[in-house]
Amino acid sequence: MKRTLALLLAAATLTLSLGVCAADAPAKPEAQSAAVHVAPPKDExxxxxxxxTINSKRIDYTATAGTIILKNKAGKPTGSMFYVAYVKDGVRDPSTRPIAFLYNGGPGSSSVWLHMGAFGPVRVISGDAHHTPPAPYNVVNNNDSLLDVSDLVFIDAMGTGFSRIIGKDQGGVGTPKDFYGVNADGKSFSQFIYDYVSRNDRWNSPKYLIGESYGTTRSAVLVNDLQQGQGMDFNGVVLMSSILNFETDSFNPGNDLPYISFLPSYAAVACYHKVTQCPADLPAYLQQVKNFARGEYASALMLGSSLPVAEKAQIVQKLAQYTGLKPSYIEKADLRVSLFQFMAELQRGKDLVTGRLDGRYSGYAADQLAEYAENDPQSDAITGAYTAAFNRYVRQTSA
Structure with missing residues (x-):
């Protein structure tokens, strides 16, 4: 009975040690099954x-949703990179037609935002400064598409969208370190663009890179890789929401640059939410804030603890006037309010958090005592719409 129970437990859990199994007269070892060969995925x-229709003019195009298999120097597959390309019909000479490669940033974002929210032929309908209601979602003709002036190739970074690492279990040799890093990320995009240009006879076409946020950092790496390593020159590089200097966005001790550069945006957002009194001439008002940020405010921050008490009090009052935050809060922050602190504090009296990527958005503050905002209401408001609309669009249109 005891022996039978031990064998049953061993079979059920597979966790008994070899010693215990030996004490219970182990069964003869089974022959190991031959390793299953997995064929690596191919380009699809x-x-x-x-x-x-752009500016009342119809443009016919060919859309291609596909993958390009990336390989290492030994020719072994490492990753499958997904893209959606739009090419204008009726162009006989590719050298007369520009081509642009587009991607968002993160790092960790797919290209859905530039694709379905900015430059692709269709655009997702989402709420403007308010949460988009649940499904069903719709897409409409995008009059702001760039397809009238350039062919477009939207690329998903590895691990985003439908781009996947091809590891041993999938018949490849890819690992995260092959793609996750500034240089590794740039190398993967470089290989993709080189292969796409070669396979589609676009070497003599005017070529552009369009990156957003971290995509601008990627572009700096990418254009160097392609020009220096592959002899592929570019006609232009478009930097959207540029982040080439990360000190401008890093609210770290000893780095006052972001406090200075973010202040005009704080003022504009506070004005929008009517936390401060919005003047009739907003551009002139924001120029005034910029002058203060680069002048008095920057000087005060550089003086640090040597800033005279009276001058500090004046700076506190001006910051409160521009940002809508309480003077006592600004003083406790030592004149330095980070972005996520501002998001949490601006509308705290209404139990709301202010948007990060788009300050017009507001959302309920789950933790009303939090010093820092824990979420971005703008991202929460539109992510569901874009995810659902893109999945429906790419699966049905490309089927």
Whole structure:
């Protein structure tokens, strides 16, 4: 009975030690099964046709949703990079037609935002400064698409969208270190663009890179890799929400640059939410804030603890006037309010958190005592709409 129970437990849990199994007269070892060979994935693509109307002019295009397999120097697959390309129909000479490669940043974001929210032929309908209601969602013709002036290739960074690492279990040799890092990330995009340009006869086309946020950092690495390593020159690089100097966004001790550069945005957002009195001439008002930030405020921060008490009190009052925050809060912050502190504090009296990527958005503050905002209401408001709309669009349109 005891022996039978031990064998049953061993079979059920597979956790008994070899010694215990030996004491209970182990069964004969089974022959190891031969390793299963997994064929690596291949390039795939789905081609469809559509049209977009831009400035009252119809443009017919060919859309390709697909993947390009990235390989190491030994020719072994490491990753599958997903893209959606839109190419204008009827162009006989590719050298007369520009092509742009587009991607968002993060790092860790797919290209859905530039694709479905900015420059692709269709645009997701989402709430403007308020939460987008649940499904169903819709897409509409995008009059602001760049397809009238350039072919477009939207690329998903590895691990985002439908781009995937091809590891041993998938028949490849890819690992996270092959893609996750400034240089590794740039290298993967470099290989993708080189392969795409070569396979689609676009070497003589005017070429552009369009990156957003961390995508601007990627572009700096990428354009150098392609020009120096592959001899591929570019006609232009577009930097959207540029972050080439991370000190401008790092609220760290000893670094006062972000406090200075963010102040005009604080003032504009406070004005929008009517926390401060918004003047009739907003541009002139914000220029005034910029002058203060680069002048009196910057000087006060550099003086540090040697700033005279009377001058500090004046700076506190001006900061309160521009940001809508309480003077006591600004004084306790030693004149330095970080972005996530501002998001949490601006509308605390209404139990609201202010948006980060778009300050017009507001959301309920789950923790009303939190010093820092724990979420971005703007991202919360539109992510569901973009995720659902893109999945429906790419799966049905490209099927």
């Amino acid at each position: 693509k789905s081609v469809t046709h559509g049209s977009v």
